[in-house]
Amino acid sequence: MSKLTLDGFFSYCKQIAEHIQLSERMASISGQGTPKLTSAVGNLYYDSILPYREDANMQTREFLARVVDVLLDFVQKVNDRNEKILEFKMPEEMQKLLDLELHDEPLPLKQLLEDCKATLKYQVKTGHPHFFNQLSCGLDVISLAGEWLTAAANTNMFTYEIAPVFILMENIVLEKMRNMIGWKTGDSILAPGGSVSNLYAFLAARHHKFPQYKEKGLTSIPGHLVMFTSDQCHYSVKSCASVCGLGTDYCVCVPSDERGRMIPAQLERLVRYHKDKGHVPFFVNATSGTTVLGAFDPLSEIADICEKYDMWMHVDAAWGGGLLFSKKYRHPRLTGIERADSVTWNPHKLMGTLLQCSTVHFKYEGILLSCNAMSAEYLFMTDKIYDPRFDTGDKVIQCGRHNDIFKLWLQWRGKGTSGFERLMDRLMELSEYMVRRIKEQPDKFYLILEPELVNVSFWYLPKQLRGIPHDANKEIRLGKVCAKLKGRMMQSGTLMVGYQPDDRRPNFFRNIISSAAVTEKDVDFLLSEMDRLGQDIVVE
């Protein structure tokens, strides 16, 4: 046996320590109880770790490692079909269960770790395979890793100076997205959500048509501006009219057909009507993937009308934009999108990028700077050592901007463009499967329309309403079933599907498959669980 030197002894201890850490980690990964915070660290306060104590690397690492364990446990539970989606409590009860008070005195690290656990315990698992409630579902693990890195880097996106790598990533990703739309050049930005992206489009359109507006305001516009959008559009479009001084009366709703698509002849009629009144039609919003029905407005026909009357064409593809990846589904839905002047496209919806990630694209290079620049001298000096065009801060109406790019860039690296295409095709295929399964059970389910996207609109029929003819009165009763059944889903915690009325019908269910976790068996579960929870519902 060789003689044990002091160095050798230390290295041996280190190996053991690493082994213990590894087995703790393995135990937590396999769910056999998460390692605990040692009391030496658990009893510390914020000012005993970094950045307050520079000799506290180990304590800081231990604390953060235990927080990460809590997060990993959550990721595991999100993907466990035996776990509930939520522990529903009424707000009053929830307030009693949680200790949310802010105190004068600091709390120790062990309490903060408990706070993290309690927070996730009552959080709805939006990435659970049985969560079909929202347009943003799922928990993409690579994108999550990106979000964690983003938080650690904690930088602002306004200058190249402080976000060099992320700024270059934005350029690469946004150019790629513009190319997919069908443009060789242009301008783009990431905005805090599709609603703000739509606002950016509106502002750019007004600037493009009336460049004097920026300095001279309303007096530079020869009449009352009017914008057009379908009656199925996202409400953020109407909000542009209110925010930007048109008034919502001047956001004109164009009627849609029975499947929720804008009727071009109606658009043209309304444009003419407003022109004749002396108004100034200047902006048309076409929706690619409406929020409720998932309908696609006919872009080529709308583009013809925009050209004829010299109006800006914006496409709100916040929801449906992801289908640009799919050779199979892109056409005819998004045919003509390259003729638009601007496009909103939210990766945080169909593409499953973590919230929040929204993009808006313009056909015209430099339009954002021209429209929004205020040239603040303290941030955007023109004598910097690098090309100031790499600073993005003056392109936006915000000052600081959150880093929403890294989680998308990393996800795209991981999947490849072909991986996104496969995801789109898969989500569509699952939705088609769901439609088939609904049609196979006409006594229990009523399909409202053939969907163009992953929105499946339907009613559930409890026993009481089976076998009687479908008419307006029955629709009212089916509408009442929705709220009751949704209540039961929340209480049981096993399933979440959204419902809403629209202007043609009372409440109906709108199911969304936009999570990569969903499989055919989850769709089967969804339908059988609705029936299990709902069959004895009785309505007036």
Ligand SMILES: *Cc1c(COP(=O)(O)O)cnc(C)c1O
């Ligand atoms: C979701 C959605 C929006 C709004 O996007 P946010 O990111 O929620 O602000 C806009 N338009 C359409 C069609 C949408 O579906």
